[in-house]
Amino acid sequence: MDDQNRNLILATALSFLVILVWFVLFPPPEPVTDPNATPIVETQGAATGTDMAVLPPSADGTPDLPEAEAAATPAAPRLPIETPELEGSISLIGGRIDDLSLRGYSETLDDDSPIVRLLSPVGSAEPYYALYGWAPGGDLGFEDVPGANTEWSVESGETLTPETPVTLIWENGNGLVFRRTITIDENFMFSITQSVENTGSAAARLAPYGIVARHGLPDDLQNFFILHEGVVRKVDGQLDEIGYNDLPDLDFVQREAAAAEVVDVTANGWIGFTDKYWMTTLIPGADQPFTSVTKYVASADIYQTEARLPAMTVEAGQSAQVTTQLFAGAKEWQTIRDYEDAGVQRFIDSIDWGWFYFIxxxxxxxxxxxxxxxxxxxxxxxxxxxxxxxxxxxxxxxxxxxxxxxxxxxxxxxxxxxxxxxxxxxxxxxxxxxxxxxxxxxxxxxxxxxxxxxxxxxxxxxxxxxxxxxxxxxxxxxxxxxxxxxxxxxxxxxxxxxxxxxxxxxxxxxxxxxxxxxxxxxxxxxxxxxxxxxxxxxxxxxxxxxxxxxxxxxxxxxxxxxxxxxxxxxxxxxxxxxxxxxxxxxxxxxxxxxxxxxxxxxxx
Incomplete structure (x- = not known):
């Protein structure tokens, strides 16, 4: 080996050594959350106001809801979740899936270690949840559709299990009856069917949506250059990854308080947040067009992903429904591969394979x-x-x-x-x-x-x-x-x-x-x-x-x-x-x- 080749190898080795020393002695700074930040809430005039992320626009494209003072989180009634892999509950305030732990994974190897908690409600140390609702259009207002503060009733089911789905119901008092049926498999996949029945005399125009919101950065954020943490999404076969640090700099500014990026998906896609080992992802149906939204609300330090489905018109005496899926669990290779085989296009790419993915x-x-x-x-x-x-x-x-x-x-x-x-x-x-x-x-x-x-x-x-x-x-x-x-x-x-x-x-x-x-x-x-x-x-x-x-x-x-x-x-x-x-x-x-x-x- 001549001196030139030897010098090249020596320079490469020393460069690698310098990088290692730098990351050991000067690790990336821990994120700082502004303690004076004011959360953003949905204002529907309901007495059960709950702080949450900004909602999507209405079905007619009206802008996000204005900021409001955060109200105290009420003690919401809940429905238990019991599966071989998951345990938790669903809040009847908003019908949120906001309490979820992974039975097969403990925090540490200690015998008394608690199991990993994935989703947490507002008011906990790290609020992280999935929320579904309808955006109003035409003559409807936000008070006419269910959202974050809506108090649902249980129509059927007492505990969500793989064998027993649950159905929630809410009537707006003006002829619209909304139902939400939630099922779950034996692993980590929820199916959410949102339906609306128009018993009134006039047509209603509205659009379903799903949200995954995270308040602040996760405590266990690795913040290491070799690992992607943040938004992961698939847009018509194209994989996109947006790190938490990049979210405040998104190109499309929707409002002064929120930076967002809006992408139209023609047929197949999904969007959510990924950690090193865990993931929460919104998955519209196969061949379902939708609008994929990534958002950061600076004033409340809220990171948010949305799947906005097309608006629909429900004539008087008619009904309509749409089914989407929610993956909330561990990034097990075999499990994710099975979901991909079942129709979730290129879902295996949600695992961060890196530049040399072909190897x-x-x-x-x-x-x-x-x-x-x-x-x-x-x-x-x-x-x-x-x-x-x-x-x-x-x-x-x-x-x-x-x-x-x-x-x-x-x-x-x-x-x-x-x-x-x-x-x-x-x-x-x-x-x-x-x-x-x-x-x-x-x-x-x-x-x-x-x-x-x-x-x-x-x-x-x-x-x-x-x-x-x-x-x-x-x-x-x-x-x-x-x-x-x-x-x-x-x-x-x-x-x-x-x-x-x-x-x-x-x-x-x-x-x-x-x-x-x-x-x-x-x-x-x-x-x-x-x-x-x-x-x-x-x-x-x-x-x-x-x-x-x-x-x-x-x-x-x-x-x-x-x-x-x-x-x-x-x-x-x-x-x-x-x-x-x-x-x-x-x-x-x-x-x-x-x-x-x-x-x-x-x-x-």
Whole structure:
């Protein structure tokens, strides 16, 4: 490998190191919410006013409702939700789905850990809910249609389960009877059928809508550049992602207090909010045109997505209805894939696969099936590493053979350096002549490295964002492959009677665990097989890189460290065997023995 290629790799490695140091020492600031912000409420003249996000325009395109003072949240009657995966309740004020927890997922690995709460009502620490209603048109006003403050009655059903739907009813007193029937499957999908019956003497024009609103940023926001958190939507086959930080800067300004982006969807689409592992998404019916709206209300710090369906005219004596779906739950690959097979177009794209999605998707599929086959995600990661290395072996063989030849030429390269001294131009010329004479291509060893970069980032993406690695155990002390190695030198890996530093502590960067140490050793062994730089400064920097990365990468997910260690170990074994077959036996500890020999000689 010539100096130019070596400098490129060195610059890349050092740049990566600088980025890691920057994100560790200068993490993005925590979002600050203005405590004096005034929430926006819907003003229908009802006595049960409840603070909420801005409503959509009316069916005739009238602007959003004006701001009003926030009223106290009433103690609303509720309908329970009980399914194998979910528990919670529906508020009869507005018919909101605003109380939902995930039975299969706990906050931590502790036995007494509470389960994950996804949706919360207004008045809680983090209001986050789904709301449905009708926008008025023609001669109708907001008081004639159900909205956020409407108090519904129960027409049928006592508890929402997969076997027992519930139906809510509300009459406006002017001839319109509204019903809302809610069903749920055994996983995370709600179906909401909104209907209106016109018992009056005049036609009524109105438009159904659905809203997912979130007050403030989530407390568990990762705010990490590799992960998308915020709005995710599909518009006629096009995936759009809008981060929370970008919402205040949306191009379309609907009102002074709210920035919004409005997109018309011709046939298929969906919109909602995604977190790292959880998602809440509005899904209109297949081939259903609708208006997809993303909105941020600055004065109330409310993030909002809307699905506005076309306005309809209901003649006297007639009725109309529309059914939409709401996904509210965990981003399980198999579950989301099943929903996609059932008709939710490209729903699997709601998982953040990243730039290298064409590699990440099949890689996760393989990892998922290996885990099903083996029954241990850590072993599945190792098996995946073996498969990837086997696929790249033909290319790696040529690369390792070239490296073996480079190691054989190391003495001649040293002689050239001694002969030409500091004349770098002459040294480059003689090096190139040596490579040409010995028929060695120094750049051939870089190709497998370049091919592994997208594979590495894809696997990193899989381990970082996919739910299947959350709380996935390996062996012993490694009980969550999505988090850093919890062991630490600080307490001699659990032998001393005090706790290790918290993962977020600066001490955790110094008192690393078992996996980072194994990673450093594996990187050092692999480096010993590669040709050493002729420049002493470069050689010293490369010699320190394994130990620098050992500390810098120690805070990464343990599943990723397992991949790195397995990859480095397999690479070392392959390269060692290939180099021996080409007549070169690597002396891994020669430098150490030479150092001890020099010290003994100096002592004499």
């Amino acid at each position: 990440t998707k099949p890689m996760f599929w393989l990892l998922h099936n290996l885990n099903l086959l083996i029954g241990n995600m850590g072993l599945a990661i190792i098996a995946l590493t073996v498969i990837v290395k086997a696929a790249l072996f033909p290319l790696a063989y040529k690369s390792y053979a070239s490296m073996a030849r480079m190691r054989e030429l190391q003495p001649q390269m040293e002689k050239i350096k001694e002969r030409v001294g500091d004349d770098r131009q002459k040294m480059q010329q003689e090096m190139m002549e040596l490579y040409k004479r010995e028929k060695v291509n120094p750049a051939s060893g870089c190709l497998p490295i370049l091919l592994q970069i997208p594979i590495f980032f894809s696997l990193y993406k899989v381990i970082f964002v996919t739910l299947e690695l959350r709380h996935a155990p390996f062996f012993g002390w490694l009980q969550d492959l999505s988090t850093p190695d919890p062991s630490s030198i600080f307490n001699l890996f659990g032998l001393l009677p005090w706790a290790a530093p918290e993962p977020t502590s600066i001490l955790a960067l110094i008192f690393i665990g078992v996996l980072p140490i194994l990673l450093g050793i594996s990187m050092w062994l692999q480096q010993k097989l590669n040709p050493q730089p002729t420049d002493p400064t470069q050689a010293a920097i490369f010699a320190w890189l394994p130990w620098i990365f050992m500390f810098m990468l120690g805070g990464f997910a343990s599943g990723l460290l397992i991949y790195w260690i397995a990859n480095n170990t397999i690479t070392f074994v392959q390269q060692y065997i290939i180099m021996k077959r080409h007549g070169y036996t690597p002396d891994l500890f020669g430098n150490i023995r030479s150092s001890f020999g020099r010290k003994k000689t100096e002592g004499k």
